[in-house]
Amino acid sequence: MNIDWPHIDDDECRRFQTSLELVGKRWSSGILMAVAQGATRFSEIIAAVPGLSDRLLSQRMKELEATGLLEREVIPTTPVQVRYHLTARGRDLMHSLQPLVGWGQRWGTPGASTPALEPKD
Numbered sequence: 649m650n651i652d653w654p655h656i657d658d659d660e661c662r663r664f665q666t667s668l669e670l671v672g673k674r675w676s677s678g679i680l681m682a683v684a685q686g687a688t689r690f691s692e693i694i695a696a697v698p699g700l701s702d703r704l705l706s707q708r709m710k711e712l713e714a715t716g717l718l719e720r721e722v723i724p725t726t727p728v729q730v731r732y733h734l735t736a737r738g739r740d741l742m743h744s745l746q747p748l749v750g751w752g753q754r755w756g757t758p759g760a761s762t763p764a765l766e767p768k769d
Contacts, residue, residue: 670717675705675708676712678700679693679700680738680741680742682696684734688733690706690730690732693732716735716737718733718738720732
């Protein structure tokens, strides 16, 4: 099967690689998916991403906010509440990832680090 890919130059290739590294960084895609599915508070995100520690969530949230994928909303209540939301850039990324999520659902094996050889029925 040949896929007709347009030629990409070095700058486009670097941007693509940077995008893959951002999404592929451990826990980042899980955090983004949790927020996309409605988790807005730190505790909700922790509960939605099994195995993620508070320290790593805090670190990744700062990174995702710095890259413009998440925005942090501080609600001045007592105690102060913080909520996280996808930015337009983050929502666009999640739409781009939907085909990959579908691929993982078809070919992925729960708990495995590599995809299965046969699609799941």
